[in-house]
Amino acid sequence: MKFNFKQIYVQRSIYDDFLWRTNAENIISRFPGAEIIEVESHWKIPELVDADAGDWMRNKRENLVLGIKSGLTHTKNGRSADFIAASNSNGCLSSCQYCYVARRKGGSNPLTVFVNIEEIAYSIRKHQQKLGAKLEPNQCDAKFWTYDIGCNADLAADSFVCDNPAFLVREFATMEYAKGTFATKTVRDDYWTAIDSKGKTRIRYSLMPQEIARYVDIGTSPISDRIKSVNTLVDAGYEVHFSFAPIIVYDGDLWKNAWREMWREINDTLTDKAKAQLKCEAFFLTHSQNLHDVNMQWNAKGEEFLWNPQLQVPKKTAPDTLVYDYDFRRRELADFLKMLDKHLPYCPVRYSF
Ligand code: SF4
Secondary structure, three states, rough: OOOOOOOEEEEEEEEHHHHHHHHHHHOOOOOOEEEEEEOOOOOOOHHHHOOOHHHHHHHHHHHEEEEEOOOOEEEEOOOOOEEEEOEEEEEEOOOOOOOOOHHHHOOOOOOEEEOHHHHHHHHHHHHHEEEEEEEEOOOOOOOOOEEEOOOOHHHHHHHHHHHHHHHHHHHOOOOOOEEEEEEEEOHHHHHHHOOOOOOOOOEEEEEOOHHHHHHHEEEEOOOOHHHHHHHHHHHHOEEEEEEEEEEEEOOHHHHHHHHHHHHHHHHHHHHHHHHHHOEEEEOOOOOOOOOHHHHHHHHHHHHHHHHOOOOEEEOOEEEEEEEEOHHHHHHHHHHHHHHHHHHHOOOOEEEEO
């Protein structure tokens, strides 16, 4: 991935602290041509939020934001992890068309990196110390409290810009009761294999069939590369799971054939060692009218797959979000899990919806 940031927005208070300033300067030095623009807050920078959606990719690739994460809380989750850790970045260098982060942040969702990474890691360390050892296994992990550190970003992509991801992996390696985890669509074997995670980081590759990913997973690594990478990362001491998501319904039943084909590729590619530690999560697409309208301005082709008004209904608990019809999804999820079990019987499903 190559980036040519033209503007780097820097939250002014970064200059008040030696460590924050040093971390920010390290990032800025990677992009010597960028104009530095000081801002009061990293949040809702008007020229980014109100940027023309038609210029989505350009806005994303040209703008970077450096901020301070305040409110270091770790929220109970129970799905991807026991806790969603206070984020160390948000926004993303990729442009998945269904991304919920873009829905929340507005504009083209350019990357914001939080430079108070030491503070963020320390707050996770204190949090897990307060919890003490995990006494009962759950679907998140049998032994450790898991913290999702990439809920609002793709950490592997962030690693092209900053060293927050490596810092956190090293920190988890020395935490008594915690394990870090994040989902990614970016292959960075060289970066991860240079770090000794001590088995305390779980990388979750998000996968969907390539025939649909090429239209909606914009700016991400090819699916085959993600699958191949599992063997390398497992050999390097990482735990690697799959996130089969989002499951997108299109062309009658044709979408199911594509999943079967991808699972065959996984089965043919993974080593026994990688298969033995494999688990997955699986969930269907959510969408929204607002995101659809924005997407139509920069990648209408992807919406041919995502926008499915005959099948999409308001989510009961959040009516602005669209989900597949509840009965339809229940039926299709059961079928999906049956197919998955037939193709990858060694891959338990941690959770699905
Ligand atoms: S990789 Fe994740 S955070 Fe980045 S655009 Fe895709 S869904 Fe959003």
